[in-house]
Amino acid sequence: MTPRGRRTKVGRITPKGTRPSGFTPPENSHREPDGEPEMLITIRQSLAVREPLEFLLMASSLLAALDPRRVDPFERIKESSTARLTASEFCDTFIHTNCLEASAMLAAFAQMGDDEILRARARRALANRQHALPAWLAQLDGATATRATQMTHVLGDGDSLVVGVALPTSHHFSVVIYIDHNMGTVVKDGFAVPLSIEDMTSDMTARMDDPDTVMSDISLADARERISEAIDDGAMVHPPLETDSWPACRPLAEWILRLLPLGGTGYVRPQWDERAIESLTSRFFASPFSAGVASPDQHGMLEAILWFARDYGPGDPLRWSPVAVEILLVDWIPRKIIASVDYVALAPNVLRAFVRFSHAERGIRPSLTAETLDAIDRYEPMFLSIIKSPHLQGPAALLAASGLLDSDDFEGIGAHPSYVEWAIGWMSDAVGGPNALQALNDEPLVDREFSWVGIADDIHGKVAEVLSLCDHFCDDQLDDEYRSACRVFLAQVAKGDPNVFRRKSRIATAAAAVCWTVGKANDLFTGGGMYVKDMMQYFGLTQGGVSQRAETMVRAAGYEMRRGYSDFNLGDLDLLVSSRRRQIMDLRDQLADLKPA
Structure with a gap:
């Protein structure tokens, strides 16, 4: 989405009249009545200005117009086999034109070209010319x-x-x-x-x-x-x-x-593991700021808010601004949280309490806190209107937010060929390929025993302990299907890389990692199905490391990490419970008549 009504950008303070306009190159090589290309006239006029920046910005805009990064990625695929003017080909026109204006443009390309080969070609062409360029341009290097x-x-x-x-x-x-x-x-x-x-x-x-x-x-x-x-x-x-x-x-x-010199430090994203998030959550609910927002559902909504704050944007759960509030309420929650309207509607009140708490911890001035709370008040009516109306979620919402879908109804949106192809690819990844998608059914997973075949003898004891914990968790909190899926995944990990169980580590962490992986693959932790903190509590874990351990296990089992914007796809039907397969089948069937011929 394009955020609206946000703060004036920090530092966007430019003296009036000092910001030059960019140059937009003509689509065709127009010629003046005397036959001289308009491009050369424009270059000559820019060179006549004593200020170098006007010419440099014109040259920059010409190169930018040819930059493949500006092309819609979907269009880029379509045009891969068609002719499209490149910066190198455009440079050729100046190499084969021997005049001062062409030499001037080559001097700019020799510095601003998008790759070293283009820059070197421009320098070689210039070396054989004697045009009297302005001193600032001749010495641009x-x-x-x-x-x-x-x-x-x-x-x-x-x-x-x-x-x-x-x-x-x-x-x-x-x-x-x-x-x-x-x-x-x-x-x-x-x-x-x-x-x-x-x-x-x-x-x-x-x-x-x-x-x-x-x-x-x-x-x-x-x-x-x-x-x-x-x-x-x-x-x-x-x-x-x-x-x-x-x-x-x-x-x-x-x-x-x-x-500029190399060796600098880029932006360092804040690191908030499960232990830090759990500590933050505990501090909040132990504080007076949590009064009135302490129900189980409100606990769950705070988890969703912290998910957004940690994994998206700047990655800091204690940083809340009017802009962050707008993105969360108007875009992220309606698009990402699939749950009842009553549950999702808890977000504004929980967010108000958490913003007050976060700003108090950070020592933010009260006036900024008031601005952020005002933003919640301002966007709450829009938020409630969105969640109470039919709206896109999941992959369809992602495509719509990207500007690829522009209809307000699912039928029109789904008909967009880019979305249909993308969604089918996403579903295929989730189930193991196009053929598996077409043959998909929602029969419950068979209640299978754990397979010890191929598992090294020296890790049997540790694997058995992990298995016992996983079984107990699934029996107490989930069902037989989840138990079967966890058994399959655990066996795959143990066979794939025995060293995972030879290293010194907690049995409870390993069991939680197995259940977390299967849960993520089945979208268990979205929309209040189960909260990660409850799973962690069941295993007696008070610190993080489960998701990191899970990633190690996924690689050990031989899967490619395929994390989508909102999904965790392993592509194995033996790990997908019937309810998840039914969700995928419903979307598959909705799109069946919309697939391009």
Whole structure:
């Protein structure tokens, strides 16, 4: 979704009139009446401006328009066998055109080209030319990065990073990159201004009327690592994040990044394992902030909120802003939590209590807490309207949020060929392939005994203890089908890699990991079916490590880790209980008539 009504971006303070417009290249090579291509005229006009940045931004926008990262990934697949102009082919037009304007563009491509081969070709072509380029352009390879700063806000929605650049001719400019953490630490905007970084940061500081925003210097190496990672991650977002200047200035920014030293530290995601989450949960429910939200269902809703806070966005369960509230209520919960309306409707009240608690722990100013609580009040009516109305969830909602689906009803949305193909692929992964999907049934799993065939003698004792705990858990909390699935998975792990049970580890952790894996494969822990904390409590575990142990077991059993946006697919029917297979069959049948011919 595209968030609305959010805070003004931290650091998005630009002196009026100093932000150059990006250049949009013509689709065709238009010619003026005298026969000269319009492109050359545009280049000549940009060179006539004394400020280098106008020409550099024009060259950057030309390269950006040819960048395959801008293409819809679904369209990219369709066009893989068709002709599409590449940056290298576009460079050829200037290599084969011997005039000052073409040489000027080659000088820019020699620095901003998207790969070293293109840059080297441009340099070789220039070496054989004698055109009198402007001094700043002829010496572009002498550009240096002078300093980097970062502007951050205490609520952590995003950072503005500024990198200053100096040309040998005493020209200066600054590149400003806004990195959004709520969307996954990605570049959401970027632009360049013809100001030195000293002038730029001075102006930004003067306009910064916010005691919760801080500007500080960071190393050039850290700036490179953080911006590079955010560019790469942002390039995978669909629909693409676009503004009037981004990604038009991305080639310019990536050129500047190559001037910066390596070896920096990128953004470090907070680490919240099960033990830390359990401690946080205990502190909350032991605090006065939890008054009125302590029912079992409200406990479950807090688990869902913490799931969002830990696994999405910045990854910090104690960081809550109006933007984070909006994303959670208007997008994430309606799309991810499949449960009754009464259960899902608990979210706003639980969130209010937890926001007050989190801000108190972090020492956030009361006015910011009030803003965040106001956001809950503002979005609660929309949230309730969404969950009480027919709406998409799971894979369909993911495609709709990505802009691939634009109808309001399932029939129209399901008819979108991209969704149908994607959903069929997702279901095939879950059950073991297209043939298995077509032959799928919802017969209960056979109640089978544990198979000791192929299991090393020296681990029998430990495996037997794990088996006993898994059996007891399934008998007490689940059913025979889950018990059979856990037995199958445990045997696969023991046969696949005996060392898993030779290492020193707790029996209870291993048993919980087996049950967690089978539960995840069957979507057990979503929508209140069972809470992970209850499973952990059953096994007497008070610290984390279960999900990490489970990943080791999955690899030992020979499965490929296929984690979807909301699913954990192993592709083995022997591990899928009948209720999960029925869910998949229902979706399969709904899409059967919509599959493209």
